[in-house]
Amino acid sequence: MSCSKSLRRVALAAALLSSLSFAGGAHAAVLNFDDLADGLVPLNYGGLDWSRFGWTAFSTAAEPYTAHSGAGRVASGFLAEDAASRIGFSQAVRFDGAWFAGQSGAVLSFELFYQGQRVASSQSLDPSATPSFLASGYAGLVDAVQVKSQNHGEFVMDDFSFTAAPVPEPQSYALLLGGLIGIAAVLRRRAV
Structure with missing residues (x-):
């Protein structure tokens, strides 16, 4: 699987998780x-x-x-x-x-x-x-x-x-931050 496909899948998963956590409010x-x-x-x-x-x-x-x-x-x-x-x-x-x-x-x-x-x-x-x-x-x-x-x-x-209006809870921010860290880790691993 290419780096760009992996990156797109990770980004899509992070976006879905983020939207689910914000929609609950x-x-x-x-x-x-x-x-x-x-x-x-x-x-x-x-x-x-x-x-x-x-x-x-x-x-x-x-x-x-x-x-x-x-x-x-x-x-x-x-x-x-x-x-x-x-x-x-x-x-x-x-x-x-x-x-x-x-x-x-x-x-x-x-x-x-x-x-x-x-x-x-x-x-x-x-x-x-x-x-x-x-x-x-x-x-x-x-x-x-x-x-x-x-x-x-x-x-x-x-x-x-x-x-x-949805009010993000602290857990939503933590989940979003975790997703961004995961994306950064995948990018760094692919660049090496």
Whole structure:
């Protein structure tokens, strides 16, 4: 077997091992609000920052404020400012979107933030009694999401979905370093 074939196989194996160890850190989360009592959403519900006091949880059936799954859902304050609907993440995530239902005409969208800067806005959604998914439309990382609307309090949100970015563990770095040392040893042995 030639040196270049050996090197390619070792490099491929190191890359596969490295990608497997990093992929294990990513996880998808869906907050369905079914475990909340009626009232203000707790400040750290789901590991997120809800401290703007813009969200209230409720589970009583009420048309057109239909839940997408279960009975729980959250509503922003009636005629609240967009800033009151801001939800912060404890680490950078890929935000997928959420389900909304409510009064027709309560058009809403997402504004996505990273390190204090707005990085993207979603399409708009005009809710109805039938829950509809509003996708973020952004594949990059964010650390805060804000719901933008002229009619806060006239819609509900359910099944808030995001994927936490993989955070490499120290073992991942050790494995990568070991692979690089192995490649260097093979190269040195072949050069002799």
